[in-house]
Amino acid sequence: MLNDSEIDRDAGQLAAYRTSDTLSDILDKYSTLIQEYRRLKSDYEEERDAREKYKQVAKSQERNPFVLVLVDGDGYVFNEDLIGRGPDAGSTAAQVLNDAVRQSLRKKGLEHCQVMVRIYANVAGLSKALNKAGGSVGAEKRSLAPFIASFNRSYGLTELVDAGELKENADFKLRALLNLYAENGQCKHIYFAACHDVGYISDLTPHMGNTNRFTLVDAHCIRFQKEFTKLGMAVEHFPGVFRNSPLDLATSYTRGSNGVIPPEAPRGPQGGSPPTPSPSSTTAPAAAPRKKIVCQTFPLGKCKFGAQCRYSHGDDPRKAGTTATPTHNPSHSVSSSSTSWRDTARLDSAAALAAIKKLPSKKSLPEGHVAVNKNGFRLDPYVQPSTNEAVNRLNTRTRRVRVCNNFHLNGQCPAGDHCEYDHSPLEDDLKAALETLARSTPCGRRGACRDAKCTKGHICQLLDCKSRGGHGFCKIPFSSHSEDMTLAQYVPAIRSRVSPTTNNTSAEGSSIYEDEELDDEGEAHTPSGITLAGED
Known part of the structure; x- marks a missing residue:
């Protein structure tokens, strides 16, 4: 048995051990507190700097309001x-x-x-x-x-x-x-x-x-x-600042009842007199007198002839027949057809589609005839818009070899087996894409063309065409966009002398076109490429 001195010694050792163990725990906690303090101090300094920057930004925003x-x-x-x-x-x-x-x-x-x-x-x-x-x-x-x-x-x-x-x-x-x-x-x-x-x-x-x-x-x-x-x-x-009445040019740039700009008589080369109709097309209605035909470039500010222009710029804007419709403000009313002079030149896609769908179908065209409107202007058959997938497939195929327009669109090729272009079969959707592509290149004879085998474009069928206020690139002459697309009659075709290579097209550009085109100013130029809708 232990004596009292040994018991006291052991008790002292136990007390000392307990004291030593508590001190270690305290030191650990103190070290943790120091780390947390340093983190909080860093966060505080960042917040303080951000606050100062915010004050500076707020102060700068109040400067020069x-x-x-x-x-x-x-x-x-x-x-x-x-x-x-x-x-x-x-x-x-x-x-x-x-x-x-x-x-x-x-x-x-x-x-x-x-x-x-x-x-x-x-x-x-x-x-x-x-x-x-x-x-x-x-x-x-x-x-x-x-x-x-x-x-x-x-x-x-x-x-x-x-x-x-x-x-x-x-x-x-x-x-x-x-x-x-x-x-x-x-x-x-x-x-x-x-x-x-x-x-x-x-x-x-x-x-x-x-x-x-x-x-x-x-x-x-x-x-x-x-x-x-x-x-x-x-x-x-803002009283007294802006006009008291709309700036209306309805008389010089009006639309027909179907929302389409009234047609302009077809012009011959160099913007001169209308082309002489063929004997077979003399039954078409005669073109209106020149001064009664509306100038299509004046409303866009592009007519460079001014008062000397052979076409009408509108005799009296005040005589424009409009019906006043009240706005939300009863103190004044404006014409519902003239929100601004610029907006009158815009055609919505629904009206454009309705006009384009008036074109005759390809199946309705009699053999050896072409369709014309009341002005004797050549109309193309309606072409169903192609899908992007079909266009991409056609692009892929024509990178290897160009396809023959005459063979695929007309069913025969004057060059026969000697044609340098591809005659291998095309799927129906690719034929539609090819026809859309071919019709996007303007015919140099414009509306006077009477070649039933001509695969070029005489009128525009692009809904998003820039000449109708859209964004799509279009090479068809501007004046052709104003033609009435309503079929008037079919007239016998006149076969033109066209070389075997004339009507062949690549999906990435034009091929060898031998006849020249005329731009809206009557100047000749040759096509440099073709762009489909969504490709510009």
């Missing part, structure tokens, strides 16, 4: 009294617009903001339209240039920009600026003046109901589309 005024100048046209005020007319117009915006800003408490104005317009087309509407500008192609120069030098942030003659250029620029500044901190408010075009709805929808940041601008010269009222944004007028 501005409001943006976006205007589609093709629809929102300045008041005629402002445009016709001589060399300083542009400065006056800029001042009137700036004053109207300033007055609106005072109501919003944003009078301290600078005003940035961006107006985009087709200057050539707008100049022509204004000249015909009342002569407030000259007849030159860009007679608005002095007005624009005066406008642009009036204020540092005020610009009226020529967007070019393509229909969608102004839309493209306005959308880009709208998307850029919609979330910009320095831009405190946006005045949007393009409410005649529903194409902008998708760009404004993400900001629906944001009245603190967006204001829509209405004007008497446009038809305010009701879709914009559903956005829940404020709508304002």
Whole structure:
């Protein structure tokens, strides 16, 4: 048995061991606390730096605040009294617009903001339209240039920009600026003046109901589309800034009852007199007098002949027969057929499809005859649109060897077994793609062609054609797009002298075409390639 001294010694050792074990645990916990402290300190420093950066960014956004005024100048046209005020007319117009915006800003408490104005317009087309509407500008192609120069030098942030003659250029620029500044901190408010075009709805929808940041601008010269009222944004007028009536060129660029531009009589080489009809086609209705035929290039601002043009530019725009339809604002009404001079040149795809489907079918064509309209203009048979898959397969096949148009589309080839092009069988969908491709290359004889075996195009069957306001590349002459596609009669064909290699096509370009084509200015050129819909 242990004596008392041994027991005391063992008890002391146990106490010492317990003390030593507790100290180790405390040291471990202390080390963990130090690590957590260092992590929290690092997070705090990052948060502090981010806070400082945020303060700097917020401070910079409060520096040089501005409001943006976006205007589609093709629809929102300045008041005629402002445009016709001589060399300083542009400065006056800029001042009137700036004053109207300033007055609106005072109501919003944003009078301290600078005003940035961006107006985009087709200057050539707008100049022509204004000249015909009342002569407030000259007849030159860009007679608005002095007005624009005066406008642009009036204020540092005020610009009226020529967007070019393509229909969608102004839309493209306005959308880009709208998307850029919609979330910009320095831009405190946006005045949007393009409410005649529903194409902008998708760009404004993400900001629906944001009245603190967006204001829509209405004007008497446009038809305010009701879709914009559903956005829940404020709508304002700028009195005295824009025209009190639409800039309407309906008399010089009208559509028929079916939505198609009225036909123009076919022209011969060099844009001269209509081609002399063959004896077999003399029963076709006679072409209208030259001055009653509407010029197809004037509404696009491309007519270089001005008052000397042999075709009509419209005698009196004020006589345009339109029916007034009220907008959401009862204080004014505008023509439902003239939202803007630019939009009258657009054909929707449904109307284009309805017009194209009036073409005769290939099966209905009598042997040895061609179809013509009431003007005696050659009509092609309707071609069913090809699928992208068929076009790709045709492309793959023609990379090896070109196929023969005469053999596959007409059933026979003058060269027979000596033809250098492929006569091997084609599937039906590839034949349709080949015919679409062949018809996309214009015939040099245009509507005067009477060759039943001609596989080239005489009218356009492309729904998205750029000449109808779309985006698809088209080589068919512009004047041919205005022809009536309604069948009038079948006339006996006249066989032309065509070489065996004339009507052979590659899916990636034109082959050896021997006859020349005529462009819209009457100048000859040879085709350099063919593009299908969706390939441009």
